[in-house]
Amino acid sequence: MPMFKHGCVVLLLMLASACSGSNPLPSAPSTSSVGPPSTFHVTGIATEDDGNPVAGANITVQPWVDSVQKSVLSVVVVADGAGFYRLDFAANRDAGGFIARVKAESPGHDTAYYNIRPEVSTSQNASQNIHLYRIKRISAGESTVLTLLPSDTLCDSNTS
16 A cells, blocks of 8 residues: 555656646757857747737747767847847757757746757758747636647647
């Protein structure tokens, strides 16, 4: 009987930590890069539920680099009045062509996470538009409609 209780507690802890109501940072694909990091140029637009731009959104990019380089600083930029952001950073491509992960935050919005990959495998340019959902409070007994888009981030990881 004590073994059964221990197993239930472990299972409950694993389930609770798996999807705690916020979007965790996507897991980075394995790194198999060769050579020194290259400079990449990333642009995008942060928008919210109705498609309006999210001015002042904080965009944090964590470049992926070869495992030899342990300390890489994140690059942070603030979206302009039109929700547009642009930044340059040094990174390596991993086996899947990914170059970085991005986290976007803005007061009153859920945090969004994405993995960045250039559209063309040989390109140094990438585009990553960001969708920030407004936080909506729902009272007990109230109902709402939830729409998930193919480009939305996932609870466990996102490879788009």
